[in-house]
Amino acid sequence: MPVQALAAQASESSRALSPTVEFLRNRKLMIFVLVGLTTGVVLWLAGAEMPLAVTAYLVLGVVIVVTAIDMFKDLMRGHWGLDILAVIAMIATLAVQEYVAGLIIALMLTGGEALEDFATRRASKELDQLLNRAPAFAGRIHPSTGEVERIAIDEVKAGDELLVRSSEILPVDGVLISDHATIDESSVTGEPIPVSYRAGDQLLSGTVNSTTSFSMRAQKIASESNYASIVRLVEEAVDSRAPMVRLADRYAVPFTIVALLIAGLAWFFSGDPVRFAEVLVVATPCPLLIATPIAFMGGMSSAAKLNVIIKDGSVLEVLARVRSAAFDKTGTLTEGKADVVDIRPASHSAVETLRLAATAEQYSVHVFADPIVAAARAQQLELLEVTTADEVATNGVHAALVGGAEVRVGKPAFIEEVAGPITRPVLGAGEAAVYVSVGDELAGIIILSDPIRPRAAETVSRLREAGVTEIALVTGDARSTAESVAHTVGIRTVHAETTPQTKVEIVQAMRSRPVLMVGDGINDAPVLAAAEVGIAMAGRGATVASESAAAVITSNDIARVADVAYVSRRTVKIALQSIWMGIIISVALMLVAAFGYLPAVVGALLQEIVDLVAILSALRALRTYKSVQ
Known part of the structure; x- marks a missing residue:
């Protein structure tokens, strides 16, 4: 639609x-x-x-x-x-x-x-503005003549080349074709300073072109783009009636x-x-x-000014009484933009470990997959041929190579199933380890750094000041990584190497009610729905987590969690x-x-x-x- x-x-x-x-x-x-x-x-x-x-x-x-x-x-x-x-x-x-x-x-x-x-x-003015500014038209560049034709936004197809003029709203999500562009994302992500992009960078619908005209290639149709998901959230918010x-x-x-x-x-x-x-x-x-x-419509409007879309007025009442909070790690307490910083070889060299990992990770949707594949391409490594590949939810990727070799990439427990006990490295704050095995041998360990969000510790502190007595980190990552991040942001209770189901069980078992859960990924969707209040960090684009959460933060500022609680x-x-x-x-x-x-x-x-x-x-x-x- x-x-x-x-x-x-x-x-x-x-x-x-x-x-x-x-x-x-x-x-x-x-x-x-x-x-x-x-x-x-x-x-x-x-x-x-x-x-x-x-x-x-x-x-x-x-x-x-x-x-x-x-x-x-x-x-x-x-x-x-x-x-x-x-x-x-x-x-x-x-x-x-x-x-x-x-x-x-x-x-x-x-x-x-x-x-x-x-x-x-x-x-409700702030909520209505989000609905009213939805882009309605797009300028499509004809592939053969180069002429620009004005079309309705629902006619845009993935792969179309579009022209976005100065001060126009980007109609759909896409990739920048022109050499550079400056985008005002304040209305969507809350970023007050226009952001500069280069050719090949991802662009979000609903943002505004702050430079001269540029061309982009549509990646999604309008109904599947970032702004459409925000519109759906606002639609639910406008139609809600609070229990108060x-x-x-x-x-x-x-x-x-x-x-x-x-x-x-x-x-x-x-x-x-x-x-x-x-x-x-x-x-x-x-x-x-x-x-x-x-008062409740005013509160929802005030939250919208902070780039927090509250779907239902009842969220305000429950959030005001929250006594426990649980945070996911990757993409929530951390920025979710990991980079490969070290490779520690075991049975294979560092280069071969990276090649094996990238070969399998190209079939994964995990946040660590792209940086590993990008690191391999940066070294111009030729990836190996794969006969079959399967992502095991919350564990890693299993790939069968041409020739019969089997590669696993993921958590230590996933690797230990075939390689036996593994000595786990000591990690710094914001660092995570991805383990790689070939057959029944540990090939090596890839260390990635995922920086902690600048205001994560402040947010945890402000929630405690607001009366939240029990705060926990609930993540699928390895314990050493989770404990390092938790210590840095001031969280004492850590639940590591969890599955989506165990996340739900942990949140349901928290004694002080109501419980707030903050997450961002697809695997957070069940626990966000299970908590009394689920807040999704949508940031650079909404995910499945946004659909199951009660509120969505459309900026990359985790401090909005404490702000909306206030x-x-x-x-x-x-x-x-x-x-x-x-x-x-x-x-x-x-x-x-x-x-x-x-x-x-x-x-x-x-x-x-x-x-x-x-x-x-x-x-x-x-x-x-x-x-x-």
């Missing part, structure tokens, strides 16, 4: 509930009520009781019916809404002939919903009981049914309904403040009204002011968080 189609689908699938449609619907209803209120006030001042009553019954009747239908839909979905108090209050005002107060309640209800929709659209919103709904039952109890007692002791209406006029806790979803705590704090502010103010106003000191009209006006304050309070979650540098 093309990127623009994905964006269209994201908009179309939620059309009935989209902020824009809801805003227009509530705005029309609000205008209708406003006209009715204005007419009612004029009639009231003129002393025309009968026309005022007719106006009130007409306007309130429409609002009550519309609200009741929405309430019924919510009940069918299992949500008890707080609007029931507003409906009872409007009915009560009609019964005691407080028509103007009833019209103000109707305006408060419809106006509050319109303000909520407006604020939600404001809060449902938490606010769950306050409805006790709050409704308390409000009706206070109103009933006020009526009973005063003997005046007007008191019942006066109490219920201020018992419409719109802050509970409005502020919480706005944003989550701040967002939940603001949401809870909004809930309790609504409860406390509403109860206080109800008590004042119960003693007869708050006329219905004044109470309705005060509630409108409280709604506006609640919205402004919730929008604090939009404030951009400045990461610790």
